[in-house]
Amino acid sequence: DVKVTQSSRYLVKRTGEKVFLECVQDMDHENMFWYRQDPGLGLRLIYFSYDVKMKEKGDIPEGYSVSREKKERFSLILESASTNQTSMYLCASSSGTGGHQPQHFGDGTRLSIL
Amino acid sequence: GQNIDQPTEMTATEGAIVQINCTYQTSGFNGLFWYQQHAGEAPTFLSYNVLDGLEEKGRFSSFLSRSKGYSYLLLKELQMKDSASYLCAVRVPYNNNDMRFGAGTRLTVKP
Numbered sequence: 001d002v003k004v005t006q007s008s009r010y011l012v013k014r015t016g017e018k019v020f021l022e023c024v025q026d027m028d029h030e031n032m033f034w035y036r037q038d039p040g041l042g043l044r045l046i047y048f049s050y051d052v053k054m055k056e057k058g059d060i061p062e063g064y065s066v067s068r069e070k071k072e073r074f075s076l077i078l079e080s081a082s083t084n085q086t087s088m089y090l091c092a093s094s095s096g097t098g099g100h101q102p103q104h105f106g107d108g109t110r111l112s113i114l
Numbered sequence: 115g116q117n118i119d120q121p122t123e124m125t126a127t128e129g130a131i132v133q134i135n136c137t138y139q140t141s142g143f144n145g146l147f148w149y150q151q152h153a154g155e156a157p158t159f160l161s162y163n164v165l166d167g168l169e170e171k172g173r174f175s176s177f178l179s180r181s182k183g184y185s186y187l188l189l190k191e192l193q194m195k196d197s198a199s200y201l202c203a204v205r206v207p208y209n210n211n212d213m214r215f216g217a218g219t220r221l222t223v224k225p
Binding site: 004035040041042043044045048058090099100102103104105106107108 | 154
């Protein structure tokens with residue numbers, strides 16, 4: 001079974017802090033993704049990566065950055081946290097460049113910015 | 115733009131059949147996925163359709179009509195554990211086969 005592990009289930013931070021969310025997958029997947037999930041809006045793509053040291057902006061990259069130094073690890077960074085970044089953050093990974101391969105998700109990090 | 119629409123909430127009775135619809139308008143199409151997400155948990159993959167027709171997998175079936183931009187997820191013999199959100203997602207042929215998600219349908223199964 002594919003395992004995608006996010007470092008924290010719940011996180012509380014203060015406005016202006018630099019926040020790191022970590023994600024690790026154990027299936028040697030090329031592609032990794034960061035989404036945020038908000039009620040009524042569905043999953044929105046923040047950033048994705050299709051190879052080590054590669055990163056691409058998704059739909060809502062503002063206020064975020066990412067790092068992929070190793071194939072199995074994809075980190076999301078909130079440079080200066082703001083209250084509108086309070087959300088559920090989901091990491092996902094997938095094999096190859098599409099087709100029938102689904103994305104596999106971690107359990108999510110519920111982040112609150114006070 | 116990209117639109118993926120599904121009903122916000124549905125309620126059904128244990129043992130019954132429920133159909134969750136999804137309509138989409140996207141720039142390109144490389145397949146449609148359904149995911150199940152229990153509260154506080156990760157979305158888990160249920161089904162994939164890329165050709166028109168019905169795909170059956172146990173109590174769950176998924177249907178696709180590409181010409182109509184329409185899919186549905188059919189759940190039979192409903193169980194209480196099927197109470198969850200169901201997410202429709204379309205794979206699009208850019209951004210390295212990005213997936214576009216609907217907002218999800220929260221299904222409540224009642225005794």
